[in-house]
Amino acid sequence: MTEKLPLDYYEDELIRVDEVDAFISIVGERPIHFIPVIVCRLEDGRDFNLFSVPQDIVVAIRKLKGYSIDDERETIFDIFLSVPSSLENIRKHLRRVIIDSINPLTYTYSATVEFGSNEATIRRKMIPSHAILLALLTRKPIYVKKILVDEQERLDQEGEEDIY
Numbered sequence: 001m002t003e004k005l006p007l008d009y010y011e012d013e014l015i016r017v018d019e020v021d022a023f024i025s026i027v028g029e030r031p032i033h034f035i036p037v038i039v040c041r042l043e044d045g046r047d048f049n050l051f052s053v054p055q056d057i058v059v060a061i062r063k064l065k066g067y068s069i070d071d072e073r074e075t076i077f078d079i080f081l082s083v084p085s086s087l088e089n090i091r092k093h094l095r096r097v098i099i100d101s102i103n104p105l106t107y108t109y110s111a112t113v114e115f116g117s118n119e120a121t122i123r124r125k126m127i128p129s130h131a132i133l134l135a136l137l138t139r140k141p142i143y144v145k146k147i148l149v150d151e152q153e154r155l156d157q158e159g160e161e162d163i164y
Contacts, residue, residue, distance in 0.1 A: 014098060015149055016043045017142035020132055022053075022061035038129055040099075040144060048099070048144045048152060050109065053129035060133055080137060091138040095121070097131040099144045102151075109148070 019041040027033045036058040040048040060077040063069055080087055095114040102109050111131035115122045126134075135142045 009098070009100075009143075009145070013146055014143040015046075015048075015146050017041065017048075017132075017144060018043050020061060020136060020142070021065075022058040024055070024058060038132060040132070040142065042144065042149065046149055046153065048149050050128055050132075054127075057129040057133050061136060064133075064136055077133065077137070087137055090134070091140070093117075094134065094138050094140050096140055097126075097135040097142045099128045099131075099142075099148065101145075102148060 017040040021039045021041065023037055023039075025035045025037050027035055035051055036053045036055045038050040038053050038058065038061065040050070042048055056075050056077070059069055059071070060075060063078075093115045095116060097111055097113050099109055099111045101112075109128045111126050111128040113124045113126050113131050113134065115124070132142055134140075
């Protein structure tokens with residue numbers, strides 16, 4: 001068996017994200033709550049959900065997907081898109097995004113973003129929604145650690161049992 005370096009993963013430990021969707025979910029009747037959501041549709045047919053993500057990230061993803069947004073204001077993401085050389089520089093060095101950990105106290109996920117070449121890799125911890133948007137802007141692959149998907153699925157099933 002080959003030895004793994006820290007933050008290197010065996011192929012069966014990661015699930016590739018095939019598609020990303022983002023929307024604002026409306027919860028409750030009165031008071032109504034709005035929850036920004038990112039859904040990662042995985043190659044194994046499951047979904048991996050990120051809740052309470054920054055609303056501007058949801059708007060940026062929806063713009064990238066071609067949805068009409070009723071807001072004439074621009075964001076930093078619109079500026080990136082209007083300066084192709086800035087994205088091209090990031091695209092040259094960005095390898096992939098991996099949602100790979102969760103803080104058990106705050107129940108917030110983290111993503112590792114890998115930059116570099118065959119000679120060297122630099123890894124940066126990022127907020128997953130930001131890392132996902134960066135990958136979408138540069139057309140780089142996104143992965144989720146399988147154990148996180150399995151755990152989210154288990155918690156969802158337990159939550160459904162509590163309702164009934």
